[in-house]
Amino acid sequence: xxxxxxxxxxxxxxxxxxxxxxxxxxxxxxxxxxxxxxxxxxxxxxxxxxxxxxxxxxxxxxxxxxxxxxxxxxxxxxxxxxxxxxxxxxxxxxxxxxxxxxxxxxxxxxxxxxxxxxxxxxx
Numbered sequence: 001x002x003x004x005x006x007x008x009x010x011x012x013x014x015x016x017x018x019x020x021x022x023x024x025x026x027x028x029x030x031x032x033x034x035x036x037x038x039x040x041x042x043x044x045x046x047x048x049x050x051x052x053x054x055x056x057x058x059x060x061x062x063x064x065x066x067x068x069x070x071x072x073x074x075x076x077x078x079x080x081x082x083x084x085x086x087x088x089x090x091x092x093x094x095x096x097x098x099x100x101x102x103x104x105x106x107x108x109x110x111x112x113x114x115x116x117x118x119x120x121x122x123x
Contacts, residue, residue, distance in 0.1 A: 001023070001024070001025035001026050001096070001098060001112060002023070002024045002025055002114055003021060003022075003023050003093075003094050003095070003096065003112070003113055003114030003115075004021065004022045004023075004114055004115060005019060005020070005021045005092060005093060005094050005114065005115060005116050005117040006019070006020050006021075006022075006117050007019040007020045007117060008091075008092060008116075008117030008118045008119045008120075009118075009119070009120070010120045010121075010122070011084050011119070011120070011121050012121070012122070012123055013084065013085055013086060013121055013122075013123055014083055014084070015084055015121070016080070016081060016082045016083075016084065017081045017084060017119060018078060018079070018080050018081070019035070019078065019079040019080075019081065019092055019094075019117060019119075020076055020077075020078055021033065021035075021076065021077045021078070021079075021094030022074070022075060022076050023075050023076075023077070023094070023096065024075060026096070026098075028072060028075040029052060029072040030052050030101070030103060031052055031096050031097070031101065031102065031103065032049055032050065032051045032052055032096070032097065032102045032103055032104055032105050032110070033049065033050055033070065033077040033094055033095070033096055033110075034046065034047075034048065034049040034094070034095045034096075034105065034107065034108040034109055034110050035047045035048045035049070035068065035077075035079050035092060035093070035094055035095070035108065036092075036093055036095060036108050036109035036113075037088075037090035037091065037092045037093070037119075038090055038091050038093070038116070039087075039089060039090035039091075042090075044109060045059065045061070045090075046059055046107060046108025046109045047059050047061070047062045047066065047079070047092070047108055048062050048066055048068040048079060048108060049068070049105035049107070049108045050068045050069065050070050050077060050105070051103060051104045051105050052103040052104075053103070054069075054070060055104070055105065056068050056069075056105075057105045057108075059108060061087075065081065065082050065083045065084070066079060066080065066081050066082070067079075067080040067082070068080075077094055079092070079094075081119070084119075084121045085121060086121050086122060086123075087121075088119060088121050089119060089120050089121050089122070090118075090119060091116040091117065091118050091119075092116055092117050092118075092119055093109075093113040093114070093115075093116040094113060094114070095108075095109055095110040095111070095112060095113040096110050096112050096113075097110040097111055097112070098110075098111055098112040099111050
């Protein structure tokens with residue numbers, strides 16, 4: 001199983017970024033996919049999740065600004081980040097539950113993830 005996050009970069013406060021996660025090696029359409037982030041000096045923070053039936057959920061820090069979506073034909077999940085803030089600066093990871101194969105979003109940070117993508121928000 002491989003998860004590859006991409007699309008990070010630099011943005012000014014109020015700007016937008018779109019993160020992508022391509023997943024291979026499992027039945028993508030049957031899995032919930034979560035995003036979490038890790039910032040220096042801070043605990044890992046769950047951000048968002050999309051279930052196998054495309055039900056979405058968001059942490060309070062992301063609600064109203066971020067939008068998660070999936071394309072089962074491309075084995076891809078996207079995180080559209082709008083109105084970004086300096087506190088969004090972190091490495092972002094997409095994750096999947098390999099232990100139980102969750103279809104639903106009971107959490108945002110599942111037990112398996114790949115290489116993350118850096119997001120930096122500054123003026």
